[in-house]
Amino acid sequence: MLRLSTKGQYGVRAMYEIARGYPDEPVNIKSISRRQDVSIHYLEQILNRLRRAGLIKSVKGPGGGYLLTRPPEEISIAEILEELEGPFALTSCLNPEEGCVRVDRCVTHLLWKSLGWQIESFLRTVTLDDLLKGFKPLDYQTLLKRARV
């Protein structure tokens, strides 16, 4: 249930590897593949989307690879996942493109929407920099502070 696809998982792990080279050491796809146990071809597919989204840029030629376009502390996990997996809509009726025909009568609509908010706001508080420093679950106090509630 509520499973994250491998695309999202691999994408975050790849971004972690690229973040390690920030700000000026391009990380090539082969080393990401080796360190994270993901096939080069599959990574290409994933990194392509992240590049088009502007989260990373590529450097061609020998010694080339991928670089973050912004500092690790400014890139949240939510951003990465949104690019690879779309909006945080837990049900198809919450997807802006599909819509819901029974919103009015639906007793669970707000529930799933709230859960989506919870997930999204949590993931917005976690950045690549947190992963670099060795992510530890944050206590509620810190979470609240970061979420500016």
Added chain:
Amino acid sequence: MLRLSTKGQYGVRAMYEIARGYPDEPVNIKSISRRQDVSIHYLEQILNRLRRAGLIKSVKGPGGGYLLTRPPEEISIAEILEELEGPFALTSCLNPEEGCVRVDRCVTHLLWKSLGWQIESFLRTVTLDDLLKGFKPLDYQTLLKRARV
């Protein structure tokens, strides 16, 4: 991404209908099907699992149907979803039955685990009674209080 299956969605909606009959009015499958637009056969499959899990009981014969085994305020959405979709493990490596071979090296392991906790603890604070009363997203203060942080 992170999509809830229809089984989980329909299950919660069916439980809502059954909760409306609490404590002594059995709700038959046909009326759940009609009110929630879900096929009878599919509902049978879902209600069967919930019954085996002890969340509901069935009454046979004319006038029969399904009844909650506990008051609506004691049955959380988390309980229902766990029965229908398994544990809140966002990645297969977090599933107790599968396990993870690279926990030590995995930089995202704790992240997904924390997210799972967030989701689960949120859903534990929402009960069928909340749905009956018309669920409104709770503010953080109330959430914290309910979660006994």
Added chain:
DNA sequence: AAATACTTAACTATTTTTGTCAAGTATTTT
């Protein structure tokens, strides 16, 4: 010119989801 490295599109196997179908069993009412 050669080596390194990224780019893109098309394709496919596998798995999961979302149901349906069929053949029951159990209980109550008349």
Added chain:
DNA sequence: AAAATACTTGACAAAAATAGTTAAGTATTT
């Protein structure tokens, strides 16, 4: 006892999503 109502169970199957592979490039630096 018979009929009606209602739940019970397991097997099966179509459709969609996921997870990846293959192939044929293009771009840049040394």
